[in-house]
Amino acid sequence: MEITCQLNPAADQPLYEQLYRHIASEIGRGRIPRDARLPSRRALSRHLRVSESTVSAAYGLLQDEGYIRPQEKRGFFVNAVQPLPEGGPAPQPIAQPAAGPAPRFDFSTSATDASLFPHRAWMRLMRETLHHRPDLLQRGDPQGDWPLRAALSDFLYQYRALRAGPERIVIGAGADYLLGVLLQLLPEGSVVAAEDPGYHGLYRACGRQRLSVLSLPVDEAGMSSARLRDSRANICYVMPSHQFPLGLSMPAGRRSELLRWAGEQPGRLIIEDDYDSEFRHQSRPLPALQGMIHDAPVAYIGTFSRSLAPSMRLAYMVLPDALLARHRQGLYKTGETVSRFEQHTLARFIAESHYTRHLRRAGNAYAARLQRLLAQLSDIPGASVSGEQAGLHFLLTIPQLSEQALVDRAAAAGIPLHGLSEYCRQAKAKPSTVVMGFAGLRDDQIDEAVAALRAAWGV
Amino acid sequence: MEITCQLNPAADQPLYEQLYRHIASEIGRGRIPRDARLPSRRALSRHLRVSESTVSAAYGLLQDEGYIRPQEKRGFFVNAVQPLPEGGPAPQPIAQPAAGPAPRFDFSTSATDASLFPHRAWMRLMRETLHHRPDLLQRGDPQGDWPLRAALSDFLYQYRALRAGPERIVIGAGADYLLGVLLQLLPEGSVVAAEDPGYHGLYRACGRQRLSVLSLPVDEAGMSSARLRDSRANICYVMPSHQFPLGLSMPAGRRSELLRWAGEQPGRLIIEDDYDSEFRHQSRPLPALQGMIHDAPVAYIGTFSRSLAPSMRLAYMVLPDALLARHRQGLYKTGETVSRFEQHTLARFIAESHYTRHLRRAGNAYAARLQRLLAQLSDIPGASVSGEQAGLHFLLTIPQLSEQALVDRAAAAGIPLHGLSEYCRQAKAKPSTVVMGFAGLRDDQIDEAVAALRAAWGV
Numbered sequence A, B: 001m002e003i004t005c006q007l008n009p010a011a012d013q014p015l016y017e018q019l020y021r022h023i024a025s026e027i028g029r030g031r032i033p034r035d036a037r038l039p040s041r042r043a044l045s046r047h048l049r050v051s052e053s054t055v056s057a058a059y060g061l062l063q064d065e066g067y068i069r070p071q072e073k074r075g076f077f078v079n080a081v082q083p084l085p086e087g088g089p090a091p092q093p094i095a096q097p098a099a100g101p102a103p104r105f106d107f108s109t110s111a112t113d114a115s116l117f118p119h120r121a122w123m124r125l126m127r128e129t130l131h132h133r134p135d136l137l138q139r140g141d142p143q144g145d146w147p148l149r150a151a152l153s154d155f156l157y158q159y160r161a162l163r164a165g166p167e168r169i170v171i172g173a174g175a176d177y178l179l180g181v182l183l184q185l186l187p188e189g190s191v192v193a194a195e196d197p198g199y200h201g202l203y204r205a206c207g208r209q210r211l212s213v214l215s216l217p218v219d220e221a222g223m224s225s226a227r228l229r230d231s232r233a234n235i236c237y238v239m240p241s242h243q244f245p246l247g248l249s250m251p252a253g254r255r256s257e258l259l260r261w262a263g264e265q266p267g268r269l270i271i272e273d274d275y276d277s278e279f280r281h282q283s284r285p286l287p288a289l290q291g292m293i294h295d296a297p298v299a300y301i302g303t304f305s306r307s308l309a310p311s312m313r314l315a316y317m318v319l320p321d322a323l324l325a326r327h328r329q330g331l332y333k334t335g336e337t338v339s340r341f342e343q344h345t346l347a348r349f350i351a352e353s354h355y356t357r358h359l360r361r362a363g364n365a366y367a368a369r370l371q372r373l374l375a376q377l378s379d380i381p382g383a384s385v386s387g388e389q390a391g392l393h394f395l396l397t398i399p400q401l402s403e404q405a406l407v408d409r410a411a412a413a414g415i416p417l418h419g420l421s422e423y424c425r426q427a428k429a430k431p432s433t434v435v436m437g438f439a440g441l442r443d444d445q446i447d448e449a450v451a452a453l454r455a456a457w458g459v
Helices: A015-028 A041-048 A052-064 A119-132 A146-160 A175-185 A200-208 A225-230 A252-264 A321-328 A340-351 A354-377 A403-412 A443-457 B015-028 B041-048 B052-064 B119-132 B146-160 B175-185 B200-208 B225-230 B252-264 B321-328 B340-351 B354-377 B403-412 B443-457
Strands: A068-071 A075-078 A169-172 A191-196 A212-219 A235-238 A269-273 A298-303 A315-318 A384-386 A393-397 A433-437 B068-071 B075-078 B169-172 B191-196 B212-219 B235-238 B269-273 B298-303 B315-318 B384-386 B393-397 B433-437
Touching (some): A015 A052, A015 B252, A052 A068, A052 A075, A119 A340, A119 A354, A119 B119, A146 A169, A146 A315, A146 A340, A146 A354, A169 A175, A175 A298, A175 A315, A191 A200, A212 A225, A225 A252, A252 B015, A340 A354, A354 A443, A403 A443, B041 B052, B052 B068, B146 B169, B146 B354, B169 B175, B175 B200, B175 B298, B175 B321, B212 B225, B225 B252, B252 B269, B340 B354, B354 B443, B403 B433
Parallel strands (some): A191 A235, A235 A269, A269 A298, B191 B212, B191 B235, B235 B269
Antiparallel strands (some): A068 A075, A169 A315, A298 A315, A393 A433, B068 B075, B298 B315, B393 B433
16 A cells, blocks of 8 residues: 655654654545555655654654554554544635724724823833732632732722622623623522613623523613512612713612612622723712612622723622622632733732822813813704713714614714614613714814714704 | 711821711711701811811712702702611721642642743733734724634644634633633533543533533543443533543544544534643644544634643633534624733734744653652552653552542641542542642652652552
């Protein structure tokens, strides 16, 4: 029997490796039959014009892996290896799929302003952490490293009035990831009440866990505790700081009512997604629901993706006792999901007050941008805005046009926008309303961006 | 009515904030009743000996948040806020729980040798990425950034013979995380066959997804396709490169049989956990199951936690067509879980050949350590080792003592070890056998560590 193949001395793989792969593939495909005798090392080396040691190395690998067996003084014989279907060709290099055209102006609600990122301080702390803490290469605490949890606990008490000792805090790679972990901890058969309009990701996360979701309408103060009480939900998911997409802040009275509801029956829980709580333009942030009473039946989720950068996969949750105990049980044990170097960099970033300084600086910049944008929009006849007291987006209503016309005409001018109704399930969206994120817009683009929108809309 | 509280000018919180918190809490607890009139700003400022502007600021916050309402010329009145249960005290600072004593010698299977970490190259690439790529602060591709997937695709083809175009690769924060994502993609009612003994994390991951798991015994070649065929499993989870804990490498024949089994019925799938495949001390790594045939019904999971560092939360999986399509569906959309700076640092680390150089260097160091350790153990009468051909752990059998005695006596000498039976479900463990990881042991500790074990065991 003859073995013929193209060996390429210029390739990355050594010749013996190429030869080994060829023969293994021939055996695997049944082209060299069971019990066939392979050519002697010498014969094959002459035939292929390679050294005998190349053939020896290839045969050695084939023997190691059970493709062939030696027989004393007779050479190598092919073992029984079930033939496999024909293999396809090696994968062809694939070009990166082309991204769509960049928007002319970015009014999305997911961008932030990269120029505000505290680059120098972050770099210095990251460098020091990488240099001085080789111990951080080993496994860390699955709940997150203690120094970060301690720094967060202090920060959350000072700035969000949270009652969150480090022992209740769980660090994870993004708010979506932590929401998934949290939903896994809920008792089977739980029913989740969602704000309508609200965050679509909640429906997906519940769907992946096979949990039922009810959409409850949001009134001017947020989710209604009366509607909650009438429903069969035992869990409610709310964004009290700056509801997405409506931009509402839930007033103190409504917060108390929700806490009442949750306290009325065991097994009830509020999931407080503290979305967009970091920037408040007209007064200070309201304290979190979680801290309003002792042992609140609240699981709190926060993230750094709005306040630092969307690509920082750094979020945290604060669990009440029952869920904390469940999270520590064997079933829920998983490894940590955030690099320890990033955890310790962030811990120092918070503890050494870089974070609060950054929030102040970025907050001022975003507030100024918002003011300028609102001023440019203010003389559109009939236009109104809402949800602009806090956060990085607001709603804009232009009653002259339908929502669809607002979105379509903006798109035609190269400006992608989302209509409010895209975030509704059963609720009826306020008509003629679009969602305007402004964190990704540069200051020097505002005048031009508004002029382009007004031209497109003819207002 | 009188308001009395302790304000502390030396505290971190400004005075108006302290005053606001006090009054909000008093209202929330019902101690200041509904419709009560608050003292005038002037009266309260005198009473508390603070400035009138401090009181004004606190009242402003209370009004913003709906606790009080102004009445013209009459001052502020308390709104209806449902009283809440008594709040507890502020959280007390909690000390970090003390870690257990460090092991005298580390034979765990989770450590790696931090001194082998390619610190200089990694740091340089990380620094350059942080400096020159501010665009990486924005959101990335949820499946992982293309340059990392492209670099991995090349590497996996060259070194593991995988057929994995970048479009099939999913990046995630650790193998455990990706396993969870993968299990969510399986059809409902799937039954997973697990290697026994094997990886306990699989049972937990399946438990969280409410999937059934069957334990199938492992023979000298791995999981048996005959046993698989007799079972009702449609999914099998195997570690062909260096099975944990047995240390087996699955021979080519068994690999083909498993692929046959998977191809026999639609809906069957092999999950190939390429655990510990990077270091092979006696021959080159076997090619992965995934690449043995075209369109193999295999989902492949790999990680950098053994080859670079356990704290790098960087893993990847390669999905077959059906699961890839499902993963891209709306329900399974989630954000990325790995910092884009780390993704791009790793992409360059691989593409610029640092990774393969590191694997060679670390592989030589681990092989030398293993040889020395085996030499030290070789003259224990009756002792035998297995699973030492590859990877960073092996099994040690000392027939003179029971497994329990081996573990207990080592523990008494300050050396934590795991017995093989700890990883068994229904399978009977080879008696008198412990699992020996050697990646976390320093070279200069080997002689002393073996002497200590032999003294403890009296062999």
